[in-house]
Amino acid sequence: MINAVKAEFRKLLTIRSTYYISGGALLLVSAIAFYLQGYRNASTYGGGVNLQSSVLNLVPVTAIIVGIAAILLICHEYRYNTIAYTLMATNSRLKVIIAKLIVAAMYGVTIAVVTVVLVALLLPLGVSAGGGIASWQGFPVWPVLVQAIGYTVAGVWMGLLFGILFRSLVFSIVFYFILPTTIEPLLQNVVKINANYLPSTAQNQILAMQHEPGVYSPLASAGVVALYLLVGWIVASVLFVKRDAN
Numbered sequence: 001m002i003n004a005v006k007a008e009f010r011k012l013l014t015i016r017s018t019y020y021i022s023g024g025a026l027l028l029v030s031a032i033a034f035y036l037q038g039y040r041n042a043s044t045y046g047g048g049v050n051l052q053s054s055v056l057n058l059v060p061v062t063a064i065i066v067g068i069a070a071i072l073l074i075c076h077e078y079r080y081n082t083i084a085y086t087l088m089a090t091n092s093r094l095k096v097i098i099a100k101l102i103v104a105a106m107y108g109v110t111i112a113v114v115t116v117v118l119v120a121l122l123l124p125l126g127v128s129a130g131g132g133i134a135s136w137q138g139f140p141v142w143p144v145l146v147q148a149i150g151y152t153v154a155g156v157w158m159g160l161l162f163g164i165l166f167r168s169l170v171f172s173i174v175f176y177f178i179l180p181t182t183i184e185p186l187l188q189n190v191v192k193i194n195a196n197y198l199p200s201t202a203q204n205q206i207l208a209m210q211h212e213p214g215v216y217s218p219l220a221s222a223g224v225v226a227l228y229l230l231v232g233w234i235v236a237s238v239l240f241v242k243r244d245a246n
Contacts, residue, residue: 004090004099011073012103018069025065026114029058033119038126051139055119056147056207062115063108063152067159070104071172074163093241097164097233104156112152116145147218151206154225158199161229164236196221199228 012018037054077083090096120139127133162172180200187193188201195201196216205221216224 001095001099004095005102007086007089008073008096008099008103011076012069012107015072015076017072021066021069021072022111025062025111026118028065029061029115030118030122032061033058034122034126038123038132039130042127042130042132051120051123052144052209054123055116055144056209058119059112059115059148059151059207060204062111063155066108066111066152067155067176068173069107070156070159071163071169071176073100073104074160075167075169075172078167079169094237097237097240100160101157101233104160105153108153108156109149112148113145115152116141116148147207150218150222151203154203154206154222154229157229157233158203161232161236164240165232197224199225202228 033054037058077086086096087093120141159172159176162176163169166172166175184198184200187198188195196205202216202221202224205216206218206225208215208218208221211217
């Protein structure tokens with residue numbers, strides 16, 4: 001199992017796309033935090049910076065982008081026909097699934113922590129550079145980190161799930177983006193499904209700062225997302241074990 005995890009880490013860390021995607025996402029969120037939200041709007045922070053709100057609002061920026069790296073972690077194997085070598089290198093296909101889940105989760109945790117740190121540092125610096133009032137007081141570090149990690153790991157696991165299910169790089173990425181923007185709104189408006197029970201909506205509610213009437217709490221929303229992921233990964237695991245390698 002350890003060898004399988006090491007192999008997946010090697011696949012993730014030895015391709016340029018991982019660094020392009022991760023670096024691009026972190027650079028984008030840094031620019032937004034420092035310049036757009038901080039420096040340009042410094043005059044609006046007369047009473048100080050609400051870091052919690054700002055950090056949680058920017059977590060999805062990196063989380064959504066790095067979900068693509070999770071899709072590439074499996075779809076590149078089918079695209080370049082290295083999946084056969086992966087399966088021959090282990091005595092169980094389930095070990096491959098578990099190894100990819102572990103690596104994707106650790107990647108998601110790393111990106112989430114770096115995002116929180118960058119925004120928490122750069123936003124007040126941008127406000128201060130623009131002549132506003134910057135302060136880190138009252139920032140609940142651990143709750144924000146837990147929410148950011150939960151949101152990001154759910155996103156990368158969802159992307160990896162689509163890659164396992166569909167095997168097609170293009171289709172997996174397209175479905176990854178149209179699920180929250182097209183499919184879920186249709187289900188909510190046409191079929192009248194409660195938004196609390198939709199996966200992407202529930203994932204967004206993980207980042208909520210306060211409980212609102214009629215909306216699930218962050219913990220309950222995390223439970224909804226976890227249930228979707230559990231069912232999805234059971235199906236994906238069965239298909240991965242039973243289907244032909246190609």
